[in-house]
Amino acid sequence: MKPEEETSAVPARTRPLEIGYKTGLGKMYVCKVEDFLLSREGKAARGKVQLILTSPPFPLNRKKKYGNQQGEEFMNWLAGLAEPLSKLLKPDGSIVVEMGNAWEPGKPVMSTLSLRSLLKFMELGELNLCQQFVCHNPARLPTPAQWVNVERIRAKDSFTNVWWMAPSERPKASNRNVLTEYSGSMRHLLKTQKYNAGIRPSGHNIGKTSFLTDNGGAIPSNVLTFSNTSSSDAYRDYCRQTKLEVHPAPMPWGLVDFFVRMLTDARDLVFDPFGGSNTTGAVAEHLGRRWIATEPMMRYVAGSKGRFTSTGPGEELRPTG
DSSP: OOOHHHHOOOOGGGGGGOEEEEOOOOOESOOOHHHHHHSSHHHHTTTTTEEEEEOOOOOOOSTTOOOOHHHHHHHHHHHTHHHEEEEEEEEEEEEEEEEEEEOOOSSSSSSSSSHHHHHHHHHHHTTTEEEEEEEEOOOOOOOHHHIIIOOSSSSSOOOEEEEESSSSSSSSGGGGGBOOOOOOHHHHHHHOOOOOOEEEEEEEEEEEEGOOOOOBOOOOSEEEEOOOOOOHHHHHHHHHTOOOOSSSOOOHHHHHHHOOOOOOOOOOOEESSTTTTTTTHHHEOOOOOOOOOEEEEESHHHHGGGGSSSSSSSSSOOEEE
């Protein structure tokens, strides 16, 4: 080895992290999450993050350009991150992980790998499962194609699993921040104040007053529906104009918006360890939260700048790399 090579062989954890860009409220680092966790910046963030919100590379049975791992290797890799990620959280902080489904190679049989990975992550991180959500995409293409389109022996797979976990049994949360519009029938009920209270066939005693109070909206369910199919948003437009590659698996804006609103307040810190197209950072910026994201692939970092053409509370994006 040449002398100059010796001096440049500095372990990744001791090198300054490369900043892809920063805004008035956040920073996108060009690095693997493992390097961030061992860095000075990662150590400084310990105990300060209110929400870790992410979608790791799915455990697909085929390799993707964004670097997904496979099988048991994926499960062990993800679970190994649970403890160091948990150390970043404030005492009342949360971790939300979105993960798609997987199928056994060449078989019309679903794999349990996604669920086993989430269970192992929760166990090693000593986390509570606060609630399980389903994110449904009604516009998703029919997959797996062989079993759905060709042989017609399965229904299309159109949802992802979303697990909300936390070290505490009672992390910061308020469903008042994510209320949905009342249905027409509920608006009519509130207007007329007429409701048939009493005991139902199930045995539940439905009180009159509990259904006649206008709380500003309906409490959402744990089934969330977002299409995520827009071909003309600012991010995709930016990638087309700059001839950059669009990330193949961006998180739905609405999904991120739901959890950031429900689990954080203004100026809280949000972290996405698998930044990708940085939906998490953009939503956090739009809602006035501070944010950090890490993404090792520079082409995705470059494209994600397009999400900050109009972000609201933060300052204008200041590219640094």
